[in-house]
Amino acid sequence: MKMALVSLATIFAIASFATFGYASDPSPLQDFCVAVNDTEAFVFVNGKICKNPNMVVAEDFLFRGLNKPGNTSNPLGSRVTPVTVNQLPGLNTLGISAVRIDYAPNGLNPPHTHPRATEILILLKGTLYVGFVTSNPADPALKNKLFATYLHPGDVFVFPQGLIHFQFNVGKTNAVAFAGLSSQNPGVITIANAVFGSDPPIDPAVLTKAFQVEKDVIEYLQAQFWWNID
Incomplete structure (x- = not known):
């Protein structure tokens, strides 16, 4: 089964x-x-640069x-x-x-x-x-x-x-x-990481207004370690 x-x-x-x-x-x-x-490429494209087809395995x-x-x-x-x-x-x-x-x-x-x-x-x-x-x-x-x-x-x-x-x-x-x-x-955009763990941090005044909470709550959340899922 x-x-x-x-x-x-x-x-x-x-x-x-x-x-x-x-x-x-x-x-x-x-x-x-x-x-x-292409991590060291001088030209960036929407995707990846192609390998020579004759070299593909x-x-x-x-x-x-x-x-x-x-x-x-x-x-x-x-x-x-x-x-x-x-x-x-x-x-x-x-x-x-x-x-x-x-x-x-x-x-x-x-x-x-x-x-x-x-x-x-x-x-x-x-x-x-x-x-x-x-x-x-x-x-x-x-x-x-x-x-x-x-x-x-x-x-x-x-x-x-x-x-x-x-x-x-x-x-x-x-x-x-x-x-x-x-x-x-x-x-991937992990919501909590993006909002509270960005570098540099989002101005607490923005998040205080957005979430309608006190500034100390936002500062506490921004001080946490945010784990990326990928």
Whole structure:
């Protein structure tokens, strides 16, 4: 039963990734464009510089290790193992990426957004409480709507592009999920980190006004260590 579930999730993920290839990022103009390490490049492009096709090898399209649990010994009790173009150069121009997410009991993948990708999450093990919040409604009298539910092994949930979402392990055992994203480099904005942990810090007067709390509350939050999920 367990192997069947894993196989089903794998097939679903592959099919989902193929669909995502048409959902985001510019369309490829060649068979492939294996990324070159451009950390020292003098010219920056929207994507990655292509490796000479004659120098491409099979390993450029290979990533090993998603069978290995991530280390959840951190304040959040979760670990994201990404497979974006930064880890797998062959993803360049293909418009897809993947992640493995491990959760300890009470582990949280905190509220965050992917500015460039929709995410489809497949739960393989454990029980998660997941959800996302809509953008601001046109009617100012209405509130942002939360769509949330509980996931069990074999369940699939979609987080629309750019919307704030989260996953929380409500079970008593470890949980494991895999996700596909419709961008080779989806990006992550962790809400608490961005608001309270930016460098340099946002002026407390701005956050005091925004959150309608006293200045000492904002200063306390800005003094905390904010853990990045990725």
